[in-house]
Amino acid sequence: MNLKQLEAFVRVAETKSFSAAAKQLYLTQPTVSAHIASLERELNTCLLVRNTKGVALSESGKELYAYAEQMLELEQKIRDRFGLTGKQSGSVLRIAASTIPSQYLLPDIMAQFRREYPEEQLKLFETDSEGVVEMIRSHKADVGFTGTVIEKGNCTYIPFYQDELVILTPATEQFKARKDADAASWFPEEPVILREEGSGTRKEALRLLEQMGIDISALNVAAVMENQETIKRSVSSGMGISILSALAAREEISSGRLLAFPLGETGGKRNINMVFDAGYPSLPAAEKFIKTVKHIYL
Known part of the structure; x- marks a missing residue:
């Protein structure tokens, strides 16, 4: 062979x-x-x-x-x-990212990276947080971005951005009347739309609900969906409530199409992480990309 x-x-x-x-x-x-x-x-x-x-x-x-x-x-x-390709262009840097960093953070990061290193090529894979970690572990991606920490293999995590998860509801009078009420008192009564099993948003949302004293095993789960746009439209149409990143719903919130409620007294804060396998040989392009992220956010 x-x-x-x-x-x-x-x-x-x-x-x-x-x-x-x-x-x-x-x-x-x-x-x-x-x-x-x-x-x-x-x-x-x-x-x-x-x-x-x-x-x-x-x-x-x-x-x-x-x-x-x-x-x-x-x-x-x-x-x-080792420069054996005979090409003037740089290597292809493979980036795996979950939905929030892929759609709302990486476009600016990649643009800055390309301005500084125009010879480098980028290839972006969008998956959920669990998929990102698997791609890093199997070395199908050089650098990853996740909305949660999944302890597997030799993955090294660097938190670089603080995101906020919020409860999204339809913009109806029923929910407007709950503006000053503790979300823990009414959340368990509502049908809930959750992200898919491997989603970092789902993992962090359930963690925050538990911190609020809500029994997640008793949630009335109306549906499980992967696509954030589908979730937002389903919430708007009255199918149920959901928990998503404020970044993903900022247009709907600012326009009044959806209402946003904080998760607990301290809010639904969670870290967006950069992840890589520190024990595996990395491309120089990966080191440059990590340096760019740190320069922008840290």
Whole structure:
């Protein structure tokens, strides 16, 4: 097994075509086929299945693809680090971020980074906080941003921004009348729309509700949703109340379409964190990016 064979396999898996993979690699189609056949003989398994739509990964192929992709990315990192690519441009920095930092903080950070280091390229992946941590642990991302701390692996967290979570309700007279009431007295009575299981917003919201003395096991959960826009529209239409970042709902709050209530006496404060694996070799671009974040916020 060698990197050329793995590269051919990955390209066929991604393009779903032997001919397209051969064109990308500047090889003949028989050469690509030979690389795949050698891999299948060595691993004693079928990796690719031909069908009417092209080529699909077998179950063994899906497993190999996850490893092969990481190996090729690591090879590219080595080439970038030691100037073996023959390109004038910098490396590709992979950033994984949960919803709030991805949509409301990273655009300004990335713009500043590009002004300072125009030769560097950025690739952004948006997922939930749990997904960010998994991408850092599996080294599919170089730097991550999360709305909570998930203790897994050798992840190092640097809090750099303080966010505020608020209770969002429809802008009805019923909720306007509760402006001066303690939210803990009426929150448990309402249907609640929660973020998905791996969301940092969800984890922090439940933590804050517990601090307010609310039994989260007794919540009337109306729905679980991933998309913040869908959640806000559902709250506005009266489906239930929710807890989101004030950043995500600032337009709806300022326009009066939604009402915002604080979470407890101290408010729903939580940290937005930068996360990376300090024990894994990092690209110079990652170190520059971390430095940019610290310069802006710390």
